[in-house]
Amino acid sequence: MIDMLSNYWPFILFSLSVLMGAAAAIHAAMTKEEVRAAIGWVGVIILSPLIGASLYAIAGINRIRRASLSLRREALLSSVGLTEIETFNAEQDAVISRFGRRFAALQTLGDRVARSPLTTGNSIDLLETGDDAYSAMLSAIKEATRSILLETYIFDRDVIGLRFAEALKEAVARGVEVRVLIDAVGARYSVPSILGYFSEANVPVAVFNGNVIIGLRLPYANLRTHRKILVVDGKVAFTGGMNIREGFTKEISGDSFARDTHFVVEGPVVADLFHIAADDWRFATGENLDGDTWAMVPPDRNPGDPVFMRVVASGPDRRLETNHKMLMGAFSVARDSIKIMSPYFLPDRELISALSTAARRGVSVDIVVPATNNLLLVDRAMTAQFDQMLKNYCRIWRATGPFNHSKLLTIDGQWAYVGSSNIDPRSLRLNFEVDMEVLNEEFASEIDEHIDAAIETASAVTLEGLRNRPFALRLLEKILWLGSPYL
Incomplete structure (x- = not known):
């Protein structure tokens, strides 16, 4: 047996590489819903079948199958x-009479994706x-x-x-x-x-x-x-x-x-x-x-x-990207203001587009992140994409003082979204999260005041300030940004 392994190990290793690489590549192509993720993983697996397949097994499979568990x-x-x-x-008639048809449309979205009623x-x-x-x-x-x-x-x-x-x-x-x-x-x-x-x-x-x-x-x-x-x-x-x-x-x-x-x-x-x-x-x-x-x-x-409240559960099972869908819906109905406080703000291209479109419609978009972050790599990665929002009329603020871990969002002083989700790839695709949708002017105003208080002592992030920093630092941030889905 030992002699056979010593004589044929290259063929065994080659066969194992082909089998593992093929299985991992097929799984990535068949299960990934985002084309860039599928291409990225298939590319890594082809370049190095054994290592790529092993990495994919550890970090690439982002859906837990819980079919035997209740989803209702x-x-x-x-x-x-x-x-x-x-x-x-x-x-829905009660929502329309109190908050208008646009929030009734948001209720319909929640009914269809969140699995818990308002x-x-x-x-x-x-x-x-x-x-x-x-x-x-x-x-x-x-x-x-x-x-x-x-x-x-x-x-x-x-x-x-x-x-x-x-x-x-x-x-x-x-x-x-x-x-x-x-x-x-x-x-x-x-x-x-x-x-x-x-x-x-x-x-x-x-x-x-x-x-x-x-x-x-x-x-x-x-x-x-x-x-x-x-x-x-x-x-x-x-x-x-x-x-x-x-x-x-x-x-x-x-x-x-x-x-x-x-x-x-x-x-x-x-x-x-x-x-x-x-x-x-x-x-x-x-x-x-x-x-x-x-x-x-x-x-x-x-x-x-x-x-009026709804619990929104999301995670890498059949609730995948529920929080993402709720945010997209909320940004689309905003008329006056969108206020966000998040310690880790790394939205994907769709969310950036939704925020930028809202700002271009005349909605006041304010995003508050900590001046000092407990996760330096995440902070560098999110700084790399600030320019995408700043050049599209959004405002970004660096809150001074101790690190703030709060995740808060309001729309037009009427609708609030609070809970465990950060606006980053991990919370939107890899973590099991739970948030609450709250339709109530008094509560939304309280959250608005909390965010406004942070803005009062915060420093505005500007395009000029971002571009005036050393090239080496900006390049490092972009490199970290490339790996942001796994930070």
Whole structure:
């Protein structure tokens, strides 16, 4: 056997290269919906079949097949109070009378791509700092009587993380059903990870799409859950952009703490947030969360009451690019203003075109990004394409002060879009994300004020300023921009 391998290894290697390269190239050509991505991967595979096929297996397959899992909340929530909650689904006539036909058109788009209905009878409150958000979340956990479902990207084993872990341990001790789902990549941000603490405390915990000790799950190693969802007793939920880590609190990190926004919601949207997190839990563990313990509590409001809201789940499964489609629709109906705050702003050509077209129509387009970013490579890559928007009447602002991780967007002071999605290739194609569409003037105005406050102390990015920088720096940014889909 050894003699045969030593004599024929070139032929074996050649055959293996042909088989692996052909399989990977065919898969890329048949599954990629974007021609540039398909051409790029096929080119890499042809140039180096073994290495290219291996890279493709790790980073190129961006669709998880979850056909066995429910994609509609009816299948998951049929026994947990769904019938009463469905009476809060928004009628299109109500949207037209309050907000006009253009937002009714946006409702139709959401109905067709988001899989969760626009509902009435909700409430949503902004939590502006980690101190506010963590305090409210811990209070809800400590008051829980039936169930707690928590999904997050990062759960650090630091002061804040251990504070949450202790509260969850105490909830289990008093008979509350608790489930904690942490992304396999996000769990590695702390060494040692928080998983050991949960195991010792008998808190049911799982990792999404991998194993922290053995490694990530192939061929989906580049895919991760970026969602942040906490649902308590089927009544109240927390979601937004905030991970669980001490760097977002003034209490521990002082005045230089990182800023972010999180939200506490009640109403029918809680059922949809639960559906998403429960579906992810079932994907990771096989356990279906149903029965009275996990029952949703009908809202203590009347159908038709504000706030109109929809939960928008997106990810590399059948919900691929749902957030992208929602953004394209929102930019197309804007008449007066588009305001965006994002830490990582790397829109694709379609979104840049939509923003530029809106600005050329006379819509005021303002984009706020941090002056100091925690991901330097991403910051350089996104700077490389600022000129594409600036020359088309958009305005870009560099916000001063500590790093701001908020993801906020408003249209015309009426429609808001908030949650976990950044406007970059990873959030739009590779991550599992969750956002909320909110139709309500009061809430949209609050988000507008938050963005306007950042603009007041921000520095404007100008074409002249970009072009006056050293050529070597601009070239480096363009090179990094070429790799932006995988940053």
